[in-house]
Amino acid sequence: MTLAMTQQPRTDVILEMRGITKTFPGVNALDNVNLVVRQGEIHGVVGENGAGKSTLMKVLSGVYPHGDYSGEIYFQGRECRFRDIADSEKAGIVIIHQELALVPLLSITENIFLGNEPAKSGIIDWHAAFARTRALLKKVGLRESPDTLITDLGVGKQQLVEIAKALSKEVKLLILDEPTASLNESDSDALLALLKEFQNQGISSILISHKLNEILKVADSITVLRDGATVDCLDCHAQKVDEDRIIRSMVGRELADRYPKRSPRIGEPIFEVKDWVVYHKEHADRQLIKGINLNVRKGEIVGIAGLMGSGRTELAMSIFGRSYGQKISGQVLLHGKEIDVSTIDKAMKAGIAYVTEDRKNYGLVLIDDIRRNVTLANLGGVSRNAVIDDGEEQKVAHRYRRDLNIRCSSVFQQTVNLSGGNQQKVVLAKWLFTGPEILILDEPTRGIDVGAKYEIYTIIARLAEEGKGIIVISSEMPELLGISDRIYVMNEGRIVGEMPTKEASQEKIMRAIMKSWNN
Amino acid sequence: MTQQTIAAEEPGHRRSIASFVKSNIREYGMLLSLILIMAFFQYMTNGTLLKPLNLTNLILQNSYIVIMALGMMLIIVAGHIDLSVGSVCGFVGAVAAVLIVKLGYHWLPVTFFCLALGAAIGAVQGYFVAFWKIPSFIVTLAGMLVFKGLALWILAGQSVGPFPVPFQRMASGFLPDAATGVIEAFNLTSFLIGAAVTALVIYFNVRERRAQQAHGLVEEPFAFFLGRNLLVAGGFLLFSYLMASYKGLPNVLIVMFALIVLYAFVTSSMTIGRRIYALGGNEKAARLSGIKTNRLTFYTFTNMGLLAGLAGLIFAARLNTATPKAGLGFELDVIAACFIGGASASGGVGKVVGAVIGAFVMGVMNNGMSILGVGIDLQQMIKGLVLLAAVFLDVYYKNKA
Secondary structure (H helix, E strand, O other): OOHHOOOOOOEEEEEEEEEEEEEOOOOEEEEEEEEEEEEEOOEEEEOOOOHHHHHHHHHHOOOOOOOOEEEEEEEOOEEOOOHHHHHHHHHOOOOOOOOOOOOOOOEHHHHHOOOOOOOOOOOOOHHHHHHHHHHHHHHHHHOOOOOOEEHHHHHHHHHHHHHHHHHHHHOEEEEEEOOOOOOOOOHHHHHHHHHHHHHHHHHOOEEOOHHHHHHHHHHHEEEEEEEEEEEEEEEOOOOOOHHHHHHHHHHOOOOOOOOOOOOOOOOOOEEEEEEEEEEEEOOOOOOOEEEEEEEOOOOOEEEEEEEOOHHHHHHHHHHHHOOEEEEEEEEEEEEOOOOOOHHHHHHHOOOEEOOOOOOOHOOOOOOOOOOHHHHHHHHHHHHHHEEEEEEHHHHHHHHHHHOOOOOOOOOEEEHHHHOOOHHHHHHHHHHHHOOOOEEEEEEOOOOHHHHHHHHHHHHHHHHHHHOOOEEEOOOOHHHHHHHHHEEEEEOOOOHHHHHHHHOHHHHHHHHHHHHHHHH | HHHHHHHHOOOOOOOOOOHHHHHHHHHHHHHHHHHHHHHHHHHHHHOOOOOOHHHHHHHHHHHHHHHHHHHHHHHHOOOOOOOOOHHHHHHHHHHHEEEEEEEEEEEEEHHHHHHHHHHHHHHHHHHHHHHHOOHHHHHHHHHHHHHHHHHHHOOOEEEEEOOOHHHHHHHHOOOOOOOOOOHHHHHHHHHHHEEEEEHHHHHHHHHHHHHHHHHHOOOOOOHHHHHHHHHHHHHHHHHHHHOOOOOOOEEHHHHHHHHHHHHHHHHHHHHHHHHHHHHHOOOOHHHOOOOOOEEEEHHHHHHHHHHHHHHHHHHHHOOOOEOOOOOOOHHHHHHHHHHHHOOOOOOOOOOHHHHHHHHHHHHHHHHHHHHHOOOHHHHHHHHHHHHHHHHHHHHHHHHHH
């Protein structure tokens, strides 16, 4: 009793997690972690992948019930022992996960009140539900009918529905796990503005994000986790906090340079796309790519900048064996000669590789081990007369494990158990083993931590040095400015700007996009 | 985090025996449960189960299930299901009976025609599944109804038979003994073939282990390797001894064994097998890796049709008649065999050998319970529970791992 009295939490603090320790067999996922969120603030939680952010949030939201961890949670001054998510939601803690938990074929209203329907003896009062949905949608600034199916909404709007759903539960503390990972810049900004507005209404939030610039934009304080421990607690109002300061805490070392130094030796153009036109895969009358011309020179890294929805991925996939779209026209030239890219098989044989932006769904067979994933696109390279040579296959896998520094227990480890960065290296290995001349990398560092990003950049730089032509599509402009030699700016299916990186800047890229809209 | 767990469990390269057992419990567990089930019935039936006559019957009774399970395993690995195999089986048998018995065609061309017919049926169903993306459950459910109806129609509701003797031999014949009478009432040729196959299996196992050692990748502790091989060798030799002391090796067994070896090889060592696993594991990733996923799905269904056709011929030949009821419910036994044998309903996982063991688990239980005089009602319930238990254990160990 006396102990509880002496440790009475402060009144301006909405949430205090004390000495949280959570172990999985053989691993300390969280080791004595402390987290203090003040009433009405936006609290950023940052850390590399595997630092323990998600585990901490699972402890907080009751996914790991009381007893599964040690330590105490105080919410609004009372100690809480959540048994499950429903329990924590009742207290007013709502978490919105990175992977949205909406049912695509149900309407906005049905989703918002899923499991929480306004009903009397099991009969749903749809009038009340619609009315409340309208009010909630207004609050989050989403102009859609409550009847709209989730599947008809873009990711940004789906996110808003999730938030509306959280609001419907009378949330006091909103937790957002990587909310902007799949949003474009304007949607991200809108979302952050919304958080600010909630703050004015007295709702506190915890924001977990890899995008440090966003955290810095809105956060009042920041907790940095590393290897399952709290390593830093920064008050953004009391001290000057910038990205480098945070990164230093996150990785525990100075990152002298976030991008590898390179001295590009750029040769003649080897890859050209001419008058490329693509229509939407379902709506045959919607032109998505409207006559694109671009080229890549030997040893050059070409960046493609643009907002989400500008058609970058569609461009890349349509070039790669028409894996996207219909009514595709235009020419693809390699070394000045037109090549046939009408099927994925042919595009690969011609020397093109495409590393997808979505490695879990489109890049890896997660239930298979590293070895099988590495050789999947070029089984011919490890087989004779269609019979796979096990020894040769293992040798290849070992070689890429060493070359790309894939951290794993062995090449027989299932890829589902690898960290994001190592998974990405496996996907890269798969495509390198096809011996491509042109590599198209779509968001090559999405969702991977700072240290692994540097490794990926190094690999990309090395490939360019070997004389391959590389196209990097990225939504992170600093990344494009950091690694590419030349940048194309894309917007609404057109190239709206081209600049050598030396002369480029984020402002210039944005200006090119804005100018194209005004035309 | 999981990565760290594994690293922590594996100091250096040597795995402890305990962790090896843990990670391979599924494969050994399956074989072990088959042996336990056999031992149980051997005891309960006072030794009738492994009597040469009964053992021969066991093989003959289950051959068509095993043969279809080979194809079904590929279908399930590719992420699909085929409910039509029982009906296709019955229909192809009926066509054979009408052509041979009623219309008087020679059995040999009819056999080839019927195999082609089976493949064509599989191809049509595969066409809808692969190129029109209609769920296989629906396409093959339709097929199940259509071919059941067709079989009834062409047989006009009657049983048609008997078949000419050479056709019957396909299912009920035995390998002739080249050394008749060398040992009294013992088919020496059959036994020697059995011994030779045993030697070959051991030889290949040793060679594979050598190759693994050369790459420094031996996972299996030596004691396990030895034990496994002794068990396999002992089982094979005992089996061929028992078969030889009755009528020898059934023709069906030879066909079945050849198919098992062929399919095990294709799935484990050939590029097309690997691609089917990748297709079932993640179709989108497989397609973006240059694999022609539609065509591959089409092939797996065509192959299933071919095997269902073969099973239909064997079944008709065994009964020496084609009946409208032939093939009824086979699809359930075949699918159950695959799931007992470790296939995953979500695709990408499953081994041919597992399907074979699964088929024999079902077969031994059918046979054993029949000998014991267990009623058909109880039999069904027990088989259902065994299927559930097998899959439950699978999920249980996966969650624990």
